Amino acid sequence: MIRVLVLNGPNLNLLGTREPEIYGHTTLAEIDEALRLRGAELGLAVECLQSNHEGVLIDRLQQRDFDWAIVNAAGLTHTSVSLRDALLAVGRPFVEVHLSDPSRREPFRQVNFLHDIADAAIVGRGAAGYAEALEIVASQASGLAASEKADVAHPAGSADPSQTHPDPGAG
Numbered sequence: 788m789i790r791v792l793v794l795n796g797p798n799l800n801l802l803g804t805r806e807p808e809i810y811g812h813t814t815l816a817e818i819d820e821a822l823r824l825r826g827a828e829l830g831l832a833v834e835c836l837q838s839n840h841e842g843v844l845i846d847r848l849q850q851r852d853f854d855w856a857i858v859n860a861a862g863l864t865h866t867s868v869s870l871r872d873a874l875l876a877v878g879r880p881f882v883e884v885h886l887s888d889p890s891r892r893e894p895f896r897q898v899n900f901l902h903d904i905a906d907a908a909i910v911g912r913g914a915a916g917y918a919e920a921l922e923i924v925a926s927q928a929s930g931l932a933a934s935e936k937a938d939v940a941h942p943a944g945s946a947d948p949s950q951t952h953p954d955p956g957a958g
């Protein structure tokens with residue numbers, strides 16, 4: 788069975804009540820449960836971990852006991868060389884998820900230490916973005932051809948990748 792690790796970073800434990808006008812009303816527990824259920828349907832073993840602590844996320848990655856990751860690093864996206872290094876070190880493919888579209892928010896959110904090493908990114912889709920990321924994992928893990936992978940990674944209607952993947956060195 789394909790093992791999928793879903794990592795959520797700082798403050799995402801507060802989803803549902805945290806700035807709902809930006810992040811919506813769905814709680815992280817609801818997101819995690821939906822991912823586990825859909826994962827079971829897709830034949831994926833889904834494990835979810837949220838932490839407010841960078842080192843906890845890095846320690847979990849270093850266990851290397853997963854095949855794919857879905858990562859919403861939250862604020863660490865914009866600051867953490869160490870989380871980037873950990874993702875590179877473990878060498879597992881991952882889908883970057885953000886509920887909002889950081890590239891359309893404050894300038895400091897346009898620095899992104901993860902986007903260029905992610906296999907795909909889903910941004911600005913709210914809680915649904917996690918489910919979309921899981922579908923990408925299922926498709927890619929089942930061995931789609933390279934051309935099909937590109938279509939799945941940037942489905943029709945998603946934002947322009949040049950918008951969702953700003954150059955971290957460009958600002």
Ligand code: DQA
Nearest residue numbers: 859861862885886887889896
């Ligand atoms: C976020 C976007 C980040 O900029 C922010 O720091 C978060 C949440 C998102 O899911 O939209 O905590 O990752």
